[in-house]
Amino acid sequence: MIALNGNVINIKYPIVGIVTTTPVNLLIRHKRILVSTNIDTVVFGYACCITSQTITSRSNGALVHSVSNLELLNDGDIVLITPEGRINIMFQSGHDDHTVFITNRCNSRCIMCPQPPSDDPPDLYDINEKVLSLIKKESLKYIGITGGEPTVVLDQLTQTLSYLNNHFPDTFISLLTNGRRFQDFDVARQVVAAENKKLLFCIPIYADNDVQHDGIVGIKGAFQDTIQGIYNLYRLRRRIEIRIVVVRQNFTRIVALSEFIYRNLPFVAHIAFMGMEYTGKAEQHLEDLWIDPREFSQQLYEAVWLLHLRNMNVSIYNIPLCLLEKPLWGFARDSISRWKKNYLDQCTYCSVKARCCGIFETSCMQSTWISPQSNGCQHNK
Numbered sequence: 423m424i425a426l427n428g429n430v431i432n433i434k435y436p437i438v439g440i441v442t443t444t445p446v447n448l449l450i451r452h453k454r455i456l457v458s459t460n461i462d463t464v465v466f467g468y469a470c471c472i473t474s475q476t477i478t479s480r481s482n483g484a485l486v487h488s489v490s491n492l493e494l495l496n497d498g499d500i501v502l503i504t505p506e507g508r509i510n511i512m513f514q515s516g517h518d519d520h521t522v523f524i525t526n527r528c529n530s531r532c533i534m535c536p537q538p539p540s541d542d543p544p545d546l547y548d549i550n551e552k553v554l555s556l557i558k559k560e561s562l563k564y565i566g567i568t569g570g571e572p573t574v575v576l577d578q579l580t581q582t583l584s585y586l587n588n589h590f591p592d593t594f595i596s597l598l599t600n601g602r603r604f605q606d607f608d609v610a611r612q613v614v615a616a617e618n619k620k621l622l623f624c625i626p627i628y629a630d631n632d633v634q635h636d637g638i639v640g641i642k643g644a645f646q647d648t649i650q651g652i653y654n655l656y657r658l659r660r661r662i663e664i665r666i667v668v669v670r671q672n673f674t675r676i677v678a679l680s681e682f683i684y685r686n687l688p689f690v691a692h693i694a695f696m697g698m699e700y701t702g703k704a705e706q707h708l709e710d711l712w713i714d715p716r717e718f719s720q721q722l723y724e725a726v727w728l729l730h731l732r733n734m735n736v737s738i739y740n741i742p743l744c745l746l747e748k749p750l751w752g753f754a755r756d757s758i759s760r761w762k763k764n765y766l767d768q769c770t771y772c773s774v775k776a777r778c779c780g781i782f783e784t785s786c787m788q789s790t791w792i793s794p795q796s797n798g799c800q801h802n803k
């Protein structure tokens with residue numbers, strides 16, 4: 423999420439609004455946040471004003487001043503302004519996707535968690551709903567619900583799903599969950615009852631056995647919970663995607679995991695092998711986790727083709743094309759969120775840049791094998 427910082431005047435509660443860089447009619451100002459380098463005081467009627475200028479005089483309305491990088495705020499962006507002076511861009515205008523961070527809490531302790539668990543602000547649900555209420559329905563194609571672990575806040579999750587059902591009936595929705603709470607059939611039933619059968623449940627499995635999976639997740643019994651949860655969702659005829667993040671601790675098991683999925687979970691809609699974003703806890707455990715994708719290219723090749731040849735729907739996320747065997751390029755997806763995605767200098771003249779996912783800008787480690795591809799070149803040796 424892109425964020426800016428400034429100094430606040432008269433902001434005691436979070437403010438959500440739509441950015442405008444030009445003055446608007448008085449009647450609609452209460453939902454708008456005026457952004458300008460030229461204002462030196464609060465302009466009447468806006469939810470808030472944001473300026474790069476430093477304001478020392480007293481004002482009667484909400485204002486954030488001394489904000490640098492104002493050019494990052496565009497007309498139509500939806501922002502959250504906190505009493506601490508943080509400006510989070512919750513939705514970028516012109517984009518057709520939106521992520522709902524429903525909680526920071528989690529019931530697992532994954533060794534590579536990019537966003538370690540913490541308590542939620544009390545108004546998180548209200549903020550999410552306010553943001554959604556300001557997005558034009560027709561502009562949104564995808565909504566991802568994520569956390570933390572969304573099922574930990576079951577009431578907020580079912581409320582959010584109901585809200586999305588009512589307001590975004592045609593939007594594709596995915597739920598990123600560890601699946602553990604679905605081992606309780608009643609929980610699975612509650613969540614399923616709140617959605618409209620379009621929801622894709624995206625659930626990670628890290629190994630074909632409980633010892634390795636539980637070791638990565640940090641909870642004994644997690645593998646058993648997740649597999650039972652997947653079966654319960656299948657009993658309720660829901661669509662499930664299995665996500666396999668490949669790290670040093672599991673790369674030797676991914677072929678066996680493909681076999682496990684084919685034998686035990688043949689009903690899943692999609693399987694995604696994923697490159698790792700080395701940030702958060704993953705950065706702290708780099709020695710245990712880091713592996714260059716080129717080191718597991720043979721295992722990935724076997725794991726993907728094992729599923730593909732058995733008519734299972736399989737993809738690769740977050741691994742640049744130059745790190746993949748060429749026969750895997752057709753499985754690679756442009757999967758990294760826009761605000762995390764970047765390319766290195768050497769990508770500038772790469773012939774496949776337009777179809778490559780690029781790299782996680784947020785990752786503290788990058789492969790040393792990234793190198794531009796020329797037409798007809800298989801990959802670098």
Ligand code: SF4
Pocket residue numbers: 742743744745765766768769772773774775778779780781792793794795
């Ligand atoms: S050089 Fe850059 S653009 Fe080309 S495949 Fe590698 S990461 Fe992608």
